[in-house]
Amino acid sequence: MNAPLPRNWDSLRQSRGRRLERAASLGLAGKNGKEIPVDRIIDLLEAVIQPGDRVCLEGNNQKQADFLSESLADCSPERINHLSLVQSVLALPSHVDLFERGLANRLDFSFSGPQGARLAKLVQEQRIEIGAIHTYLELFGRYFLDLTPNVALIAAQAADADGNLYLGPNTEDTPAIVEATAFKGGIVIAQVNERLEKLPRVDVPADWVDFTVLAPKPNYIEPLFTRDPAQITEVQVLMAMMAIKGIYAEYGVTRLNHGIGFDTAAIELLLPTYAADLGLKGKICTHWALNPHPTLIPAIESGFVESVHCFGSEVGMDAYISARSDVFFTGADGSMRSNRAFSQTAGLYACDMFIGSTLQMDMAGNSSTATLGRITGFGGAPNMGSDPHGRRHASPAWLKAGREAYGPNAIRGRKLVVQMVETFREHMAPVFVEELDAWQLQKTMGAELPPIMIYGDDVSHVVTEEGIANLLLCRSPEEREQAIRGVAGFTPVGLARDKAMVENLRDRGIVRRPEDLGIDPRQATRDLLAARSVKDLVRWSGGLYAPPSRFRNW
Amino acid sequence: MNAPLPRNWDSLRQSRGRRLERAASLGLAGKNGKEIPVDRIIDLLEAVIQPGDRVCLEGNNQKQADFLSESLADCSPERINHLSLVQSVLALPSHVDLFERGLANRLDFSFSGPQGARLAKLVQEQRIEIGAIHTYLELFGRYFLDLTPNVALIAAQAADADGNLYLGPNTEDTPAIVEATAFKGGIVIAQVNERLEKLPRVDVPADWVDFTVLAPKPNYIEPLFTRDPAQITEVQVLMAMMAIKGIYAEYGVTRLNHGIGFDTAAIELLLPTYAADLGLKGKICTHWALNPHPTLIPAIESGFVESVHCFGSEVGMDAYISARSDVFFTGADGSMRSNRAFSQTAGLYACDMFIGSTLQMDMAGNSSTATLGRITGFGGAPNMGSDPHGRRHASPAWLKAGREAYGPNAIRGRKLVVQMVETFREHMAPVFVEELDAWQLQKTMGAELPPIMIYGDDVSHVVTEEGIANLLLCRSPEEREQAIRGVAGFTPVGLARDKAMVENLRDRGIVRRPEDLGIDPRQATRDLLAARSVKDLVRWSGGLYAPPSRFRNW
Structure with missing residues (x-):
């Protein structure tokens, strides 16, 4: 046995002591x-x-x-x-x-x-x-x-x-x-x-x-999760209808996280109307890991929502949250207790679904918000948009997804990871591409790997205005590629699809168009939204929601 | 727009108030x-x-x-x-x-x-x-x-x-x-x-x-992580040598978690001796998510270990931990701050390797500690023994494992998940089996799925006294099965191996015997252990480690 080496085992604490002494010596x-x-x-x-x-x-x-x-x-x-x-x-x-x-x-x-x-x-x-x-x-x-x-x-x-x-x-x-x-x-x-x-x-x-x-003024807070219902388009209403009927209802998704954006805000605003008409109240969207999105107010007020745990708060929502303590986590003082670490843990392990948007998706389903000349990072999406292999508790949604992915004898379930995008984003840039910008960005950054937000093998469904592609049911990389091309619309990669193969996928329910879901696109109007303006959200909240001035136009 | 429904939004808080009132009314x-x-x-x-x-x-x-x-x-x-x-x-x-x-x-x-x-x-x-x-x-x-x-x-x-x-x-x-x-x-x-x-x-x-x-007496604490070096066998020393040379050194594993047991305790005790002789100090095992195992003391004293974050503490280790504040997380009072939630998060996302033992493994590599008539559960193993698909930071170990698993153009890395077992456990029960007891237990429990601890597709290596099977390099379920059979020794499933196929796997470095690693089993003696008794551990600690009485035989 060797003698222990002489060593200072307390260097961090000693360094801390010297730092505090320096401060004290300055009268601080x-x-x-x-x-x-x-x-x-x-x-x-x-x-x-x-x-x-x-x-x-x-x-x-x-x-x-x-x-x-x-x-x-x-x-x-x-x-x-x-x-x-x-x-x-x-x-x-x-x-x-x-x-x-x-x-x-x-x-x-x-x-x-x-x-x-x-x-x-x-x-x-x-x-x-x-x-x-x-x-x-x-x-x-x-x-x-x-x-x-x-x-x-x-x-x-x-x-x-x-x-x-x-x-x-x-x-x-x-x-x-x-x-x-x-x-x-x-x-x-x-x-x-x-x-x-x-x-x-x-x-x-x-x-x-x-x-x-x-501090000379209160710390800066960004109302990052507020979406004005006035800006939700009818295409987004259509996509939200498809998501609710074709995914939320079919899998019975009760525990979930929504990403940021108008696509998921539209879903939140269709819960009290379209989803309620489908008889889904109490059957979907009861438990959330989610920041307090103002667009969730009508669903909460309509009794859809049992519990919401939050990463942080949202500007203007404090009084509403305090008055809804059965739904939100709040302290004895009435204000909310959020916690990003625990909410991300719940998003990873306790949610059956993550649904969000992206800027680009390749034909393997890999997605990224990295675009040339910008290094934006990922936030919580990689965590919540991944299938946690450590999960061991079952739920109907997780088991059904597992059987679709691994067959009837599956020994595990599967998280639903849904990417919801219009086929073109602003400036007519196609979302679906042969190669992600992330590969170029990798070179710029000198990174070991391209900055992919969600890996394709974690994605279960892609929703566009053209339909839903269920990637769980694809049995080969070729089928997966054609399923994605099949909902990529008039983008170059969409036009390059193998039409016969996509029709075969449609016959098998892997690609589903609005009409396959019994949805008439003409019914996808803004009238379906439970709130069509920020003012409507304030009204739903009984005046408790106090939107920041930039969202007030009345 | 529908009017909000009348509802009591404060029922949890009101219930809490009534409970507190009942206590107060009893003078409590x-x-x-x-x-x-x-x-x-x-x-x-x-x-x-x-x-x-x-x-x-x-x-x-x-x-x-x-x-x-x-x-x-x-x-x-x-x-x-x-x-x-x-x-x-x-x-x-x-x-x-x-x-x-x-x-x-x-x-x-x-x-x-x-x-x-x-x-x-x-x-x-x-x-x-x-x-x-x-x-x-x-x-x-x-x-x-x-x-x-x-x-x-x-x-x-x-x-x-x-x-x-x-x-x-x-x-x-x-x-x-x-x-x-x-x-x-x-x-x-x-x-x-x-x-x-x-x-x-x-x-x-x-x-x-x-x-x-x-409480009338201090809360119960179980010294669950203490292993007496006196009970470590030479077979365990051999397996530890293989793990260190064939996995730790080859991947350069610096950030890791060890399971509980004599197998990994042997590795901890070989760091200051065998691993140091291989020139691995500073190159492996520097950062840990681990309870304060007494068998880690010699590695800490030898300067192998930079940092350890713990789920909880261990009986008898408090004075040692306080005196090693550079290594452990401690408070101003000198005592440790552990935290299971954060340490499990570090184990999931920041560690490159999990290595642990199991009671049974099937030919797909699924493992379970469930045996008939006992429902024991999993603890942290499913979390730390899973490949986190949300991980985005690279490390040499993670990238190398990813390239082995997915080929040279891999777009992600891979966690190392190592199962270390002797081919037979107590009462000559074979660890390697055609079917896990978990399937029987599923029926007993009426569970949706069998209680599998770590899924086979998350396992990267299996280490037994027969050698190391690298499952990352297997290119088909058949190869995987034969790689496992190839290290299953004289168990029935080991004897049923396809000898030609196993030799082919050995030629390709997928199955490696001690001699393939340059290890002479005759050198695997207890003399290699840095401590051969609890008393040795106390000596290494400079008298700071105070083992519970059941571990004192002097």
């Missing part, structure tokens, strides 16, 4: 040591962040630690540099500034949205090294394995004098970030919208938080 | 309303639990709310009945008593371990309805979707007067259970080992907890 420690004056934030950041640190700047779909991000971008690149950012979302201009100004040079993330073009440019200029694009839950997992942050800069609604935090309805990523950082010798700094003597509830214990700073 | 509310005298616990349970409730009785691998479980079992089945239990582990006799005494009649769980035989008997007597057997993370996901508890009975180390909880090193399932229950109108009751004026740290805020009770 009040009576309880946690409240930092807003005009000293740069001093604090420069005292506790070291070159080469792994930093998580909390940014999610919605809640953004924008003040801390801007403050960090204003720090001296002489003092702070070679940072590695590990965070869900790179969405703010100041996030990109960190790279342009030389403070950070590496990024592991999930979603970049509006900053996708600037990010692609930085990659081309070799000013940023992208570790990987993740799905949220994957990145959270790495926080506890090999990408643990040294410093977390987070956003909370309020803090008390001890440093306890109240997150309000937008919990989002905060618990995952704080837990990983606080328990591995890291530093946690929270920007808060207000200081309160007594918090409505404690969401993050003071023990886990090192510093709080009252 | 102290000055702050949370501290309950131990002799009033049955009154409290009968006041706040209603027939038909969904109840989570915290039980995990180790930490058990045993006092609350026994107290619930002593409640009147006239008052409390038709409970549905939703909990990770059914491990205590009192858990089964709940069914035998008529308080509960439905169970959703993950693992039953020692109660597997009694559980099977209850099923046969139709006194219990099993919803499903889950993997842990799957059950946690359902807590937030369709299996949210009405009442959670949990275990904590300590409470303060306000009801804040300190969990100590065994966090395990507590955060997932409490969050789901507390924010959906449920009731949370914690048994605690001690009451403290000031907690070492706050793990669960008082806002989330309704009642605390000082």
